[in-house]
Amino acid sequence: MPYLRPDWHRVHQRVRACADAVDQAWRALNYLCAAQLYLQHAPPHHTLTPADVKESPQGHWGVSPPVNLALAHLSTLIAAPSEGEAVLVHGAGHAGPSALAHAYLTGALRGAGSGPVWSTDALNSLVGSFPEGRHGGEITALIPGIRYMGGQLGPALAVAQGMAMDAPHRLAIPLIGDGEAETGLTAAAWTAHRALPEGGEHGHVLPVVLLNGLRMGGPSLLASMPPHQVRSYFTGLGYTPLITDGSDLRTELDRALQLLRPLGSTGAPVLVLTAPKGHTGPASVKGRPLLGTPAMHKTPLSDPRSDPDEFRVLARWLASYHPAELFTHDGAPTRKVRTALPTKPSAPHPRSRTPMPDATRSPNTISEALTNRAAHGAFRLFSPDELRSNRLLPTGQGEPPPPWVAEILNEEICHAWLQGYTETGRHALLASYEAFAPINTSLLTQHLKHLRLTGEQPSVNYLITSLGWRNTYTHRNPGLVTSLLEIRDPRVRVYTPADPIRAARTLAHMLTDRGHVNVLIYDKYSSTTFPLEHALTEEATGAAVWTQGPQHAVTQLVLASVGDLCARQISAGQQALLEHDPKLVLRRVHVHDLSALGRAPHALSDNDFTHLFPAHAPVLIATPTYPGTVRNCLHERGPTDRFHIVGYREPTRPGTHGEQLAHSALTVEALRERARSMIEEYQGC
Structure with a gap:
């Protein structure tokens, strides 16, 4: 009613x-x-x-x-x-x-x-x-x-x-x-x-x-x-x-x-x-x-x-x-x-519990995840006038957004609206360009302090898209994730799914989640999909082995990706390596939750971490974040000498998407050459 x-x-x-x-x-x-x-x-x-x-x-x-x-x-x-x-x-x-x-x-x-x-x-x-x-x-x-x-x-x-x-x-x-x-x-x-x-x-x-x-x-x-x-x-x-x-x-x-x-x-x-x-x-x-x-x-x-x-x-x-x-x-x-100054009655104002989407029906796109959640009410999507640019809704050119969408060209207002919405028991999402999301760093940090004391209210959810790899010189800044992970708060989740289907499934989970600050990193141009046979493991533990060499063979190199763009690049680099030398023993890993790399109650167990990254093997990790963000997470696990991390590097001038990949050593050729030199270096030890 x-x-x-x-x-x-x-x-x-x-x-x-x-x-x-x-x-x-x-x-x-x-x-x-x-x-x-x-x-x-x-x-x-x-x-x-x-x-x-x-x-x-x-x-x-x-x-x-x-x-x-x-x-x-x-x-x-x-x-x-x-x-x-x-x-x-x-x-x-x-x-x-x-x-x-x-x-x-x-x-x-x-x-x-x-x-x-x-x-x-x-x-x-x-x-x-x-x-x-x-x-x-x-x-x-x-x-x-x-x-x-x-x-x-x-x-x-x-x-x-x-x-x-x-x-x-x-x-x-x-x-x-x-x-x-x-x-x-x-x-x-x-x-x-x-x-x-x-x-x-x-x-x-x-x-x-x-x-x-x-x-x-x-x-x-x-x-x-x-x-x-x-x-x-x-x-x-x-x-x-x-x-x-x-x-x-x-x-x-x-x-x-x-x-x-x-x-x-x-x-x-x-x-x-x-x-x-x-x-x-x-x-x-x-x-x-x-x-x-x-x-x-x-x-x-x-x-x-x-x-x-x-x-x-x-x-x-x-x-x-x-x-x-x-x-x-x-x-x-x-x-x-x-x-x-009367005492407020202990019974809250009556509210019917909002039914959640059927968890067994996984969406295939971000748009589907959003419309499924919106159909069950008590949900809002906030965005600073970027939804069409980020290709998040199925509406055509000139069509008004759905009534559950609120757009205003101000990231801070979007966050404050989201905060008020979730603090009164409803679910919400803020979708923003990666470059401008750091504007809200202090607001998110303050809200984490609030969550530590309040417990299980609906999560604060951010969808970070229009990544710096694709965007113009002035629209590049992956700093929000670095700031959040530096806090070392177990309520922070940074999801880095490998493809659109995994991103949609992750978003569907976030929109029914409670007690966290969730950040989903998603390239709006992402189209490459990967087999889903390991998706449940990724979602359950934060990472999974996609492929590995013959049983009992000694892994020569671990190739790990974080996020959809890097999943594509690392997979192409793996293929190039095997075409040159089919006998290489490579382990292919994808990190679905970047915050799981460190030490926190939800993070990878020591056994799972060792399974992903065997102690004897060098590891090449590609990330859409600053490389130091990943290294800081790994530092909690011990020495990181065997990990080589490539990721976003701040450009010195405007350039194309391809030039930014090259500047950050994330082209297929750069990844292949780095992998070959790491294998040779460790074989000589």
Whole structure:
């Protein structure tokens, strides 16, 4: 049954807390944030003493008050049952104290033991262990309720768009700080939704811009604009801006929820909150201004434990929240605070499990793998305007792409959409030119950190095509795979199938996979096919022996290929060698999963590795990556002196496909001569 799009304004009118409860919730959140930075334990009912203060205060205060103000107003909506799903996306940097405070007050943050959710010990543990406790000091998936942990500024708005895509029941609310608003990815995301057909079955996105005036070290660009220019800026982008200093946020939030438009539509609201940096914190200390200055970014008071003047300021600051009104003597938030910060029901919003394609029916082409997966729903293909160039879809010239395709000429937006889509339980694929995929290296690295903590969400899948061997001088860069393999993360898979059929089978697996970052390298011009008798072994172990000499004969040389282009070249080189000397004992190996060469839980076992590459034999490996990428994997196995690796070399000038192969010593003639010299060298040893 299709999901219904909730009337979020009506939902909020029914569940929202009274203004006094929201104010108390905001004060409770602010108190806990400041306490985490400064206190060894939280004494809301006792007089503060210098002994209560940490020796080295750490953490970020400046972004916490506006984030807390948003949390206090939105929490009832986020916890609203049954009608839909409201998801908060923390894009504002360094909001870890806020997320931890919110998780404690809602009862979601449980300790390692089986004690009560709220207690004096639990409250003291939250405060005293920050930022070195089990949850750390930044936003991570270890904090309950965190769907997206960021890690670098920029993606939050586009990730929220990916979460709302094809999900009419979902409202995604990204909190965007001044610093994030300056990034190119955020700037592109404001108009990116226009790449989606208006009126699609999408949910809503309500951006909240926390315009406190400063990025980390100085005035932010957006805050340098007067209010009428900020209004014109967002109006020009196609939004309806609602600007508030926070005093009327309740009213403006109601207006925003009334103005919501499905993703892909123009005129949707954006809330702009203009409270100053460090709002509700100390205005000054010893005559030095603090409020609204860069000093508020982290800990505005550097040593209140030892400095009496700073201690007096800290004591007044914490007392200004009247914590005794907000917490009971056993560390629990009061009932009024809990009405504004309710616990989200434990049962998730009901979703039917998406049926997967029949695994026994293997596709023969990339297009077939994509259309088979799309037919089962909950799937998106994202691409930076390159699908026809990469020959991935069966559509003819001038035909529109299928509705499950989203194209926008921005690799980072494509990744953020994919990330939001997969973080909400759906499967997706990003297809990109090899040369431009490295743009997303940092985003993928950050998402790997997220996967380590979240486990089995749908995999992040990349299809890398238009390889540098074929492309122009400016379109050559295989660096993404090198960067990912250098991380040595067992969740990374780099698939290098030998032909189109193997590539299609691999892609079909990726599109039902969970918990990995999968990269499939595929030449769009690939047409040579090889016998499939060893395909199951390749898929199961990561590599297979295709041919070998007579039984008990000593292998003189192992010829190994990585990827489809190199499979073709190495096979042709093998044939040329045997035509010249039919008595040569050659072992032919193909590496289907490049990440299996190193040492990882999924990698080749020692026995399988020795079977592929006998210890006495020299090995010639051809790879579409940089040669050093393969050598670094092999280094984990021990000495690599007997391995000679040829692969992509950066050209010194523009040249043809054939010239690039020659430059990289990957022509059939170059491979044959290298193989003959290796055989002669090892026979003479």
